[in-house]
Amino acid sequence: MTLDVPRLRADTPGCEHVTHLNNAGSSLPPQPVLDANIGHLRREAEIGGYEAYDEQRDRVEHTYDALARLIGASRDELACVENATRAWDMAFYSFRFGPGDRILTGRAEYASNWIALRQVAHTTGAAIEVVPDDEHGQFDVAALERMLDAKVKLVSLVHVPTQGGLVNPAEAVGRVTRAAGVPLLLDACQSIGQLPVDVEAIGCDILSATGRKFLRAPRGTGFLYVRKELIAELEPPFLDMHAAAWDPDGSYTMRDDARRFENWETYVAGKIALGIAADYALDVGLDAIWSRNRALAERLRSALEEVPGVSVLDQGATRGAIVTFRVADRPAAEVRAALASERVNVSVTEAESARLDLDERGIDELVRASVHYFNTEQELDRLVELVAG
Numbered sequence: 540m541t542l543d544v545p546r547l548r549a550d551t552p553g554c555e556h557v558t559h560l561n562n563a564g565s566s567l568p569p570q571p572v573l574d575a576n577i578g579h580l581r582r583e584a585e586i587g588g589y590e591a592y593d594e595q596r597d598r599v600e601h602t603y604d605a606l607a608r609l610i611g612a613s614r615d616e617l618a619c620v621e622n623a624t625r626a627w628d629m630a631f632y633s634f635r636f637g638p639g640d641r642i643l644t645g646r647a648e649y650a651s652n653w654i655a656l657r658q659v660a661h662t663t664g665a666a667i668e669v670v671p672d673d674e675h676g677q678f679d680v681a682a683l684e685r686m687l688d689a690k691v692k693l694v695s696l697v698h699v700p701t702q703g704g705l706v707n708p709a710e711a712v713g714r715v716t717r718a719a720g721v722p723l724l725l726d727a728c729q730s731i732g733q734l735p736v737d738v739e740a741i742g743c744d745i746l747s748a749t750g751r752k753f754l755r756a757p758r759g760t761g762f763l764y765v766r767k768e769l770i771a772e773l774e775p776p777f778l779d780m781h782a783a784a785w786d787p788d789g790s791y792t793m794r795d796d797a798r799r800f801e802n803w804e805t806y807v808a809g810k811i812a813l814g815i816a817a818d819y820a821l822d823v824g825l826d827a828i829w830s831r832n833r834a835l836a837e838r839l840r841s842a843l844e845e846v847p848g849v850s851v852l853d854q855g856a857t858r859g860a861i862v863t864f865r866v867a868d869r870p871a872a873e874v875r876a877a878l879a880s881e882r883v884n885v886s887v888t889e890a891e892s893a894r895l896d897l898d899e900r901g902i903d904e905l906v907r908a909s910v911h912y913f914n915t916e917q918e919l920d921r922l923v924e925l926v927a928g
C-alpha cells in the first residue's frame with residue numbers, strides 16, 4: 540500500500556512551483572487530467588465544439604462509468620454538474636416538503652447547504668433541526684436515532700466539513716436512516732478523493748461532490764448521485780430539453796436516469812477530465828490515499844502542537860487530511876499571506892462558512908492546511924518552521 544510519492548509528484552506539474560497545502564480548496568491536477576482537459580479544449584478550437592463532442596462522446600460517457608466505479612454506484616445514477624453546491628441543490632430542491640415536515644442536519648453543515656435549508660423551511664413550513672455532536676465533536680448517531688420519527692423527511696450529513704479534520708461517521712448514520720426509511724443526503728464534497736466512499740456501504744441515497752478538491756479534477760466540475768429508486772420520485776427544480784423531452788401534446792417527459800438533474804450546455808472538457816481524475820484516484824488506490832493522508836495530517840498536527848502559540852482545532856474520532864489551527868495574536872489572513880510569500884499555499888476559513896460549528900466553538904477564523912498524498916514530509920516540516928517563525 541506504499542505509494543510511489545516521487546512518481547506521483549513527477550506526475551503533478553504544480554509540485555515544481557508550490558508547496559500546495561490547499562487541497563481542500565482546490566488541489567493540483569495530475570498530468571493526465573490536465574492533458575484530457577486541455578486536449579479537449581484544443582480539439583474544440585480545431586474542429587468546433589459540437590464536432591469535438593461528437594468525436595469524443597465515448598470519453599464523455601466514460602466519465603459516468605469512472606464515477607460509478609469510484610463510489611460503487613451505477614452509471615445511470617449519476618449526473619455531472621458544475622460543482623457540489625449545484626449537485627446538492629438539484630437534489631434537495633426536488634423534495635416536496637410541507638408544513639410539519641422535519642429535516643435533520645448536523646453541526647458540520649456547510650453555509651450554502653444551510654442557506655438552502657433555511658430558504659426551503661421558510662417557503663414550505665418545514666422545520667430544520669440540528670442533531671447535536673457527540674463527545675468527539677462528530678455527528679451524534681444515538682441522538683439522531685432518538686430524533687427520528689415519521690415527520691422526518693430527510694437527513695443531511697456533511698461527511699467531511701470544510702472547517703476541520705473531522706470525518707463524520709457516515710456509515711453509522713446510514714445504518715440508522717436506512718432502518719428508518721428516511722433518505723440520507725450526503726455532502727461528500729471534501730471526502731471524495733480523500734478517502735474511500737461507497738454509497739452502498741454508507742447507505743446514502745443522494746451524494747454530492749465536487750471535482751476540484753481531493754479528486755484533483757478541474758474547477759467547475761462536480762457530480763450528483765441519486766439512488767435509482769429515488770430518481771423517479773424527485774422532480775428537479777429546473778428542467779430543460781436535456782433533462783426532459785417536449786412532447787407533441789405540449790407536456791414534457793423527464794428522463795428516467797439521474798441526468799434529469801443535469802442541464803444541456805456543459806463544460807465538456809471538464810467533464811472528460813473529471814472522469815480521468817476518477818480513474819487516476821482509483822489507479823492510485825483510495826485505501827492507500829486515505830492511509831497516507833491520515834498519516835501526513837497526524838504528523839502535521841503533532842508538529843504544530845509543539846509550536847508555542849499554535850492551537851490545533853480538529854475534532855472527531857476519525858480525523859482526515861484537513862488540519863486547522865490558530866496562531867495566538869496573529870490574524871489567519873496574515874499567517875496565510877506570510878506562507879504564500881514563501882510559496883506555501885494554505886487557506887483561511889471564516890465562521891460564516893460553518894456557523895453551527897464554529898460559532899458554537901467560539902472560533903471566528905482559522906488557518907486550514909489540507910494535505911494530499913503527493914505532499915511530502917519535508918513540505919509539512921517547512922510549513923511548521925515558517926509558522927514557528
Ligand SMILES: Cc1ncc(COP(=O)(O)O)c(C=O)c1O
Binds near residue numbers: 563623728748761
Ligand atoms: C463541505 C462542503 N460542502 C460543499 C462545498 C461547496 O462545494 P462547491 O464550491 O464545489 O460548490 C464545500 C466547499 O468548500 C464544502 O467544503
